[in-house]
Amino acid sequence: MAMSDKRKEALDQRINQIAAVLLPLLEISGTGYATYVVVYLLCVRYLINPAQDIQSAGIEPRQGTGIALLIVYFLLLLPVGLTFMRLLQVVWTNPGVVPLGDPLSEKKTAPTKHFDRLDAYICDYEGLPQWCDACHSWKPDRAHHSSQLGRCIRRMDHFCPYAGGIISETSHKFFVQFLFYATAYTGYVLVLMAIFLAERIDKLDSKPATWIVALALAALFFLFTFGMFATTFYHLSQNYTTIEVLQRGGIHNIALLSSNQTPHPATGLDIIARIQRSPSRSYIVVQTKPFENPWDMGVIANIKSIMGNSALEWFMPLRMSPCTYHRRVVGEYEWGRVVNRMMDEYAAGSFHDGSRRRRRRRRSSRASTSDPLHSSESTPSRLK
Ligand SMILES: [Zn+2]
Known part of the structure; x- marks a missing residue:
């Protein structure tokens, strides 16, 4: 019984660890896809240098607009990339674990x-x-035993496979920063795709699947990151971790x-x-x-x-x-x-x-x- 429980726990831990690597990779791929659609399909092939069939339908090249939108796109993408790398680095190398005690030590006798x-x-x-x-x-005060790592974590907030693992005192700041920049970035992609897809439908009566997928992904991730940012920042302003909110x-x-x-x-x-x-x-x-x-x-x-x-x-x-x-x-x-x-x-x-x-x-x-x-x-x- 105890053995199978242990095995199940080990399996859960392994699944969580794999998810915490796969989901960040998926997010990076999603960002790569958004970059392809916004930079190449929208800015280059639609605004700056439109294909012949687009031009013949009455859509003129708009170089200034295309370049301005590109600059803003990369200005918003840069901090997303930097905060995400910093977040993953801290989550993967320094999650704030509490050192293990002597396996023989007990609460009654351990030194305080x-x-x-x-x-x-x-x-x-x-x-x-x-x-x-x-x-x-x-x-230590506010530490919580994480079943995902099998260790106590200082000021643990929650296990977030999208951010590569445990959000705790070491990564909370970078997590909030990442959510903040990701909200601005996904919001920008969402607005951009919505405006130009509407124009394209109106003038060309064309609805490319690539654009629709980018719009849907941007909408989904905008809602997700904005919701996470708003709740995380609110709890942070009250000095609550997510775990403490649940135990409030x-x-x-x-x-x-x-x-x-x-x-x-x-x-x-x-x-x-x-x-x-x-x-x-x-x-x-x-x-x-x-x-x-x-x-x-x-x-x-x-x-x-x-x-x-x-x-x-x-x-x-x-x-x-x-x-x-x-x-x-x-x-x-x-x-x-x-x-x-x-x-x-x-x-x-x-x-x-x-x-x-x-x-x-x-x-x-x-x-x-x-x-x-x-x-x-x-x-x-x-x-x-
Ligand atoms: Zn523990």
């Missing part, structure tokens, strides 16, 4: 060193971080670094657990309300955490997202308003804990110690 330095992290009712049975390791409505248990100060008496009753990590570090476990998103920092800050801090970063597929730099002490990711408010209410976190000097010392000691969860692992095949 990675979490003990944080001001706050997502936990269970006893204050332990989330555990992945398949990877034998702790899950639940509560989160959050372990907060407890200070020496006494918590506010009115809120003291909400503490569901207290844990002592070391003689100097203890945590309290509190809960968010349903539908509260612990990472929602406000629309602009949410967008910046993925897209980057400057306009150039928003549009260029070069730098990784700021949220991928896991060097902060406050949490795996920057916390949103809900958690910051809790820290204030409970006087929790290193901000409330002693002097600034202590915070600085902790930060510098962290920089010098190597952290297994933050090692620069990039491929899912590496075993620890």
Whole structure:
């Protein structure tokens, strides 16, 4: 039983991996076809240098129009190609996998060193971080076990075979950029084909199948990319991954670094657990309300955490997202308003804990110690 389940899982993984290569190839072929129709059939053979039978039907050569449309076509195609290559490169080489744990390690005994330095992290009712049975390791906040890769993925968004695999914290930005440019490109091809096909039907009474297929493909992919872009960007502005949207409505248990100060008496009753990590570090476990998103920092800050801090970063597929730099002490990711408010209410976190000097010392000691969860692992095949 367990064996056949494993075999089925392996087969599913293989099918997904093949789809994640075939679909991008299909998209590239579709773009090649659109280029043939727009560049050669429409701009060259219809506008710039029409065939004799087209000219005799009263359609004059329109060189200026043809060249202008060609220039716009390639200006729109270029960023689509660049963002798609960057997206595939990141998805295929650096999907953001969490290192595997020791196969013998168990939740009860595994060390929590990675979490003990944080001001706050997502936990269970006893204050332990989330555990992945398949990877034998702790899950950093927002990580999700992907059945397609068989590994935990940081800030996993969804499995997208059209984009070559897993969309996660490393590829989210390039995915959004690709969708943005692809919407503009497919929209342009759609409008172009619609206008000139209508003209051709009107003046020549001809409906070439090549043009109709290009129009239909452009319409289909325009709707698809625009829909994906709109929903992905909206969720990004709320700091939700697609997985978190599906799980929206639940509560989160959050372990907060407890200070020496006494918590506010009115809120003291909400503490569901207290844990002592070391003689100097203890945590309290509190809960968010349903539908509260612990990472929602406000629309602009949410967008910046993925897209980057400057306009150039928003549009260029070069730098990784700021949220991928896991060097902060406050949490795996920057916390949103809900958690910051809790820290204030409970006087929790290193901000409330002693002097600034202590915070600085902790930060510098962290920089010098190597952290297994933050090692620069990039491929899912590496075993620890
Ligand atoms: Zn896992």
